[in-house]
Amino acid sequence: MNKLVIYGVGLIGGSFARALKAAGAVRHVVGIDRSEASVRRALELGIIDEAATEPESEAAAIRGADLVVLATPVAQTGRILQGLLPHLDAHTIVTDCGSTKADVVAAARAVLGGRIGQFVPGHPIAGRETNGPDAAIADLYIGKKFVVTALAENAPEAVERVTGAWRACGAIIHRLAPEEHDKVFASVSHLPHLLAYALVDDIAGKPHAGLLFQYAASGFRDFTRIAGSSPEMWRDISLANQAALLAELDAYMAQLVHLRERLAAGDGATLEAVYGNAQRARRQWIETIEAAEAPAPKDTAE
Amino acid sequence: MNKLVIYGVGLIGGSFARALKAAGAVRHVVGIDRSEASVRRALELGIIDEAATEPESEAAAIRGADLVVLATPVAQTGRILQGLLPHLDAHTIVTDCGSTKADVVAAARAVLGGRIGQFVPGHPIAGRETNGPDAAIADLYIGKKFVVTALAENAPEAVERVTGAWRACGAIIHRLAPEEHDKVFASVSHLPHLLAYALVDDIAGKPHAGLLFQYAASGFRDFTRIAGSSPEMWRDISLANQAALLAELDAYMAQLVHLRERLAAGDGATLEAVYGNAQRARRQWIETIEAAEAPAPKDTAE
DSSP states (O other): OOEEEEEOOSHHHHHHHHHHHHTTOOSEEEEEOSOHHHHHHHHHTTSOSEEOOSHHHHHHHHTTOSEEEEOSOGGGHHHHHHHHGGGOOTTOEEEEOOSOOHHHHHHHHHHHGGGGGGEEOEEEEOOOSOOSGGGOOTTTTTTOEEEEOOOTTOOHHHHHHHHHHHHHTTOEEEEOOHHHHHHHHIIIIIHHHHHHHHHHHHHHTSTTHHHHHHHOOHHHHHHTGGGGSOHHHHHHHHHHTHHHHHHHHHHHHHHHHHHHHHHHTTOHHHHHHHHHHHHHHHHHHHHHHHHHHSOOOOOTTO | OOEEEEEOOSHHHHHHHHHHHHTTOOSEEEEEOSOHHHHHHHHHTTSOSEEOOSHHHHHHHHTTOSEEEEOSOGGGHHHHHHHHGGGOOTTOEEEEOOSOOHHHHHHHHHHHGGGGGGEEOEEEEOOOSOOSGGGOOTTTTTTOEEEEOOOTTOOHHHHHHHHHHHHHTTOEEEEOOHHHHHHHHIIIIIHHHHHHHHHHHHHHTSTTHHHHHHHOOHHHHHHTGGGGSOHHHHHHHHHHTHHHHHHHHHHHHHHHHHHHHHHHTTOHHHHHHHHHHHHHHHHHHHHHHHHHHSOOOOOTTO
């Protein structure tokens, strides 16, 4: 493509730009970020070719763009779309990278109205514990999933422009409806984050917290790793995916009430059955992942 | 010491024997295990010098031992002590490696009666995801904690024989009362295990489990790593530490009820405060660990 515009030049947006450049899939990249230092750094690092820091340069950047990518916190989606709509050419496609989709789609519909077909929502399943332009790397998305939650209004070519770009970054394309996406990630990502935060906060609030942390070992470290994530980002995700997250939390709390009752009754057989079922399911899942990650068997004729 | 007897020649017992041999701190090691294949393998690997597989050889092994270590599931403590008591010399000290202590002490008191002073309960805080004699390594305990939960009846020399051996393995000695130990580990180890098992079992039981596991990523993998542990062992630990575990579970469930109510109310400020507090507490903990693990600054005169 000729011109790509990125809102947010940190880990997610910056890595997308680096990967497309490495693949020779983009000619010119313009970066926009609420942090001036980040845009300057992204320019220095060669992640972007041009910085648009003023409203006038933002308008000029949007005009004629092939693809506009929002790699910003989901709560900013509506405001950013409002800013770019007056300058949006009919051929330009806009996409996003948000961890929640139903709320992003609702915000986009409210702002874009009849032009919603130009917005193709998506979510790359990749991340690291670092952030900012310096964290951006060209191979972040290789072998990772990109979930496109296409809308009925999206033309096949619009969807293809987005998925084609992610494919060029090395990502594997998956398709889910926005609501389905949010239910899945409430279960395997948003709920675990809430649970890990809750446990560390619970322990930190006890009078003997210092003694407890002194004996916490590697199992605790892994279990709570996700509680090291950004509180602001996870506050936004929790609220954006409130309904699905509440449903998952309720199911989990019902499971805990059941286990508590069995533990109080000294029912070792049920505890072992639940633990054993979890161990088996997890082992099967890991084996599936490892089989998918293993290199394909070599052609015997080679 | 002259003679060491180990019940259980797997990861924990085998590594203890290997470490003492590497330190030149033991002359002769006898191994006892309910699995004959394990004792044979431990003998082959040079972890033990002698295998005691029959009641007669077990009796002979116990007689004259300086130290007897139980590295077996906690539920077997009473039965093993019953078997060795008739052959126990007055100078022999018995210790254990169990993850729970109040139940082990109760079982030992019930069996040993007036000779309880010869039993010094302990818990080495180390482990790996592998098991059996082949997993045993000499440096498993280097820099790890050994918690001794000494009893009022233990003579200082009895405690020193146990802690001295663990110090020779490279462990750092900590002291807690048995009940204190159990509360601490209910909080930072037993509860996290139950929570991880509960989550994976909950997800595995959903009709769309396959879809969910397909999108589970590295955060989920770390969060649930401890759900890969032995269900039998964790059933025993859960039951052995029932009271402390129930208390921790109740505190955690109260925390979840509070967070659920705040999430339902759309109270982003409270969510962010809880998440932020957890992130800060965890970061502080990691920094403390890393400072403790960092090599001491070099002498400038070097």
